[in-house]
Structures are given as structure tokens and as C-alpha cells.
Amino acid sequence: MWRRVASSLSPIISSSPSSRSLSRNQAAFGLIIRESFATEISKPEEGAKSPFITFVLGGPGSGKGTQCEKIVETFGLTHLSAGDLLRREIAMHTKNGDMILNLIKDGKIVPSEVTVKLLQKELESSNSSKFLIDGFPRTEENRVAFERIVGADPDVVLFFDCPEEEMVTRVLNRNQGRVDDNITTMKKRLKIFEALNRPVIDYYKNKGKLYTINAVGTVDDIFKQVLPIFTPFQEVYTNLCLHFSSKCLSFFHYSDIRHIHLCLT
Ligand SMILES: Nc1ncnc2c1ncn2[C@@H]1O[C@H](COP(=O)(O)OP(=O)(O)O)[C@@H](O)[C@H]1O
Ligand SMILES: O=c1ccn([C@@H]2O[C@H](COP(=O)(O)OP(=O)(O)O)[C@@H](O)[C@H]2O)c(=O)[nH]1
Ligand SMILES: [Mg+2]
Structure with missing residues (x-):
């Protein structure tokens, strides 16, 4: 299990710039380490993984999977x-398979415990340290269950903002043989999205973690809005790679970028 501080720091590229003063640790490496390094950050437990997590939100057909x-x-x-x-559970006829199928057909949300346990298994069995969690959390209850069971918070939350008519057109043309890609289920899904997913989006907006992307346009145009969200994380990591000896570097993990809270000068 990961021990992530619930009030984790805003992302490096936060839309609301930190008012904290920059620290004394002016790096010879062209990096600035913020005051928060010394004062606010709880170290993860020794040996505990602390992955970089992005939640990807948006209505059905908004283009989450594509992006x-x-x-x-x-x-x-x-x-x-x-x-x-969840679809894999259906295909594998697991004990929850039938229940999941019925809920998906009806556009309803699968109980949080089931979805979170599936995500937890994937996260904990992976060697990766950076994840995109697509289509979750769908409800406030999902969000709280993830925090409680997995013990981690997202670093970045993407929201693909798309008009309903566009989402309907895309879903009805998706052609992946999905049981929920029909107009009846889609209408229910849109209602559930507004009622249950909006509060999650608002929650992360208030936390300063939300990046809203206009999801209308070509796939490449939309990706142009996504690129600058992740580029700074990659740049900082590349700089760490360039400037630290291989011995030191072994100390760093992609997600340490958040903990160290560096930004490029
Ligand atoms: N920018 C776009 N313009 C037109 N169609 C798109 C765009 N992005 C995705 N699609 C198509 O719309 C459908 C839904 O996209 P998908 O990525 O599955 O959305 P989501 O995961 O949000 O439901 C797919 O058939 C996909 O190819
Ligand atoms: O955290 C989740 C994700 C998905 N679903 C169910 O799975 C369906 C399909 O979700 P998916 O993310 O694949 O749909 P998309 O938004 O990509 O069309 C949803 O309508 C829900 O019924 C769920 O219950 N919880
Ligand atoms: Mg999808």
C-alpha cells in the first residue's frame, strides 16, 4: 500500500501559482527547489512505492481512451x-461478471469496492511508477474509496470537456461491439455523468489539480492541449538524469519529482 499525503502538493505546472517563496537551495543545475521541500513534504515510507497518478475524466465518448x-x-x-x-471481468466470467454486465448495460456505476480492488491489483503488480487511470473515479464515492483502499491521490486530473451531441455521435459510431453503445444506455450515461461525475470534477478543480481540455476537434488538435500538461514533468526528469550522477540517480523515481517539487528556472 502507498502512503500518499492526502494534502499533496499542487502539480509543478499548477494553474494557480504558489505564493510560497522560492528557497535558498538555488541549484547549480539550473533548478530551483521550493521551500516546501524542507517543510511540507512527508517522505513516503521506506520501500513504499509512490506512483505518479493521472485520473482521466470526461463523459462517455469524450475521447478519454483515444487521448x-x-x-x-x-x-x-x-x-x-x-x-x-470491468469488461475483462465479464469476459472471464468471474464471480462479479454478471453483476458488472448488468450495470454496464444499464449505464450504472459498478460498486466502488469492486472497481477499486481491480485498479489496486493492477497498480500494485505493475513495475511502472506512472499511471493513467482512465474513466475513474466516476463518483465521489469512487474517489473516496480509492483514497481509502489504495492510499494514493492523483497528481494530475484531466477532464475532456465535450458537448453531449458530439459524445452521442461518437459513441453511436464507436463500433467496438460494446453493450452500452446504444442510444438508450447513452442517455442514461449522460444523466449519470452530470449527476455523479460532475461533483468529482468540481472537487479536483477546487484542489487545483484539474486540467480542462476542449475535447472538440481532431485527435491531434486535442492532444496539442494535453502535451504541455505532461511536458514539464518529463523535462524535470530529463534534467535530473542529465545532472545527477548515476549513483544519485538511482535514488530518484519519476514520482519523486512531485515530492521534490522542482521547477525549471
Ligand atoms: N477528436 C475526436 N474526433 C472524432 N472522433 C473521435 C475523437 N476522439 C475520439 N473519437 C472517436 O470517438 C469514439 C469514442 O472515443 P473514446 O476514446 O472511446 O472515448 P471515451 O473513452 O471517452 O468514451 C471512438 O470511436 C473514437 O475513435
Ligand atoms: O470506474 C468505473 C468505470 C466504468 N464503469 C462502468 O463501465 C461503463 C463503461 O466505462 P468506460 O470508461 O469504458 O466508458 P467510456 O466513458 O470510455 O465510454 C460505465 O458506463 C460504467 O457502467 C464503472 O462502473 N466504474
Ligand atoms: Mg473509454
């Missing part, structure tokens, strides 16, 4: 689609 593929190609994050994990 996740591009993020994976460019930044190498590990993609975990909550919907795919």
Missing part, C-alpha cells in the same frame, strides 16, 4: 482503463 493512447505513446505512462478492467 490516453497518445499520452502512452509520448510519455510512457501505463494506461489503466477502469471500463476495460
Whole structure:
């Protein structure tokens, strides 16, 4: 289990710039270490993994899965689609398979415990340290259950903002043989999205972790909005690689970027 501080720091590229003063630790490496390094950060337990987590939110058909593929190609994050994990349970006829199928057909949300346990298993069995969790959390209850069971918070939350008519058109043309890609289920899903997922989006907006992306346009145009969100994390990591000896570098983990809270000068 990970021990992530609940009030974790805002991302490096936070939309609301920190008012904290920059620290004395002016780095010879062209890096600045913020005051918070010394004062606010709890170290993860020794040996505990502390992954870099991105939640990917948006209505059905807003393009979450499509953009996740591009993020994976460019930044190498590990993609975990909550919907795919649930569909795998159906395909494998597990004990929850029938229940999940009925809920998905009806556009309803699978009990948090089931989805979170599936995600937890993937996260903990992976060698990766950076994840895209696609289509989760769908509800406030999902969000709280993830925090409680997995013990981790997202670093970044993407929200693909798309008009309903566009989402309907895309879903009805998706052609993946999904039981929920029909107009009846889609109407229910849109209602559930507004009622249950909006509060989650608002929660992360208030936390300063939300990046809203206009999801209308070509796949490449939309990805152009996504790129600058992840680039700073990659740049900082590359700089660490360039400037620290290999001995020191073994100390760093991709997610240490958040803990160290560096930014480029
Ligand atoms: N920018 C876009 N413009 C048009 N169609 C798109 C775009 N992005 C994705 N699609 C298509 O819309 C459908 C839904 O996309 P998908 O990535 O599965 O969305 P989500 O995971 O949010 O439900 C897919 O058939 C996909 O190919
Ligand atoms: O955390 C989740 C993710 C998905 N689902 C169920 O799985 C369906 C399909 O989800 P997916 O993310 O695959 O759909 P998308 O938004 O990509 O169309 C949803 O409508 C829900 O019924 C769920 O219950 N909890
Ligand atoms: Mg999807």
C-alpha cells in the first residue's frame, strides 16, 4: 500500500501559482527547489512505492481512451482503463461478471469496492511508477474509496470537456461491439455523468489539480492541449538524469519529482 499525503502538493505546472517563496537551495543545475521541500513534504515510507497518478475524466465518448493512447505513446505512462478492467471481468466470467454486465448495460456505476480492488491489483503488480487511470473515479464515492483502499491521490486530473451531441455521435459510431453503445444506455450515461461525475470534477478543480481540455476537434488538435500538461514533468526528469550522477540517480523515481517539487528556472 502507498502512503500518499492526502494534502499533496499542487502539480509543478499548477494553474494557480504558489505564493510560497522560492528557497535558498538555488541549484547549480539550473533548478530551483521550493521551500516546501524542507517543510511540507512527508517522505513516503521506506520501500513504499509512490506512483505518479493521472485520473482521466470526461463523459462517455469524450475521447478519454483515444487521448490516453497518445499520452502512452509520448510519455510512457501505463494506461489503466477502469471500463476495460470491468469488461475483462465479464469476459472471464468471474464471480462479479454478471453483476458488472448488468450495470454496464444499464449505464450504472459498478460498486466502488469492486472497481477499486481491480485498479489496486493492477497498480500494485505493475513495475511502472506512472499511471493513467482512465474513466475513474466516476463518483465521489469512487474517489473516496480509492483514497481509502489504495492510499494514493492523483497528481494530475484531466477532464475532456465535450458537448453531449458530439459524445452521442461518437459513441453511436464507436463500433467496438460494446453493450452500452446504444442510444438508450447513452442517455442514461449522460444523466449519470452530470449527476455523479460532475461533483468529482468540481472537487479536483477546487484542489487545483484539474486540467480542462476542449475535447472538440481532431485527435491531434486535442492532444496539442494535453502535451504541455505532461511536458514539464518529463523535462524535470530529463534534467535530473542529465545532472545527477548515476549513483544519485538511482535514488530518484519519476514520482519523486512531485515530492521534490522542482521547477525549471
Ligand atoms: N477528436 C475526436 N474526433 C472524432 N472522433 C473521435 C475523437 N476522439 C475520439 N473519437 C472517436 O470517438 C469514439 C469514442 O472515443 P473514446 O476514446 O472511446 O472515448 P471515451 O473513452 O471517452 O468514451 C471512438 O470511436 C473514437 O475513435
Ligand atoms: O470506474 C468505473 C468505470 C466504468 N464503469 C462502468 O463501465 C461503463 C463503461 O466505462 P468506460 O470508461 O469504458 O466508458 P467510456 O466513458 O470510455 O465510454 C460505465 O458506463 C460504467 O457502467 C464503472 O462502473 N466504474
Ligand atoms: Mg473509454
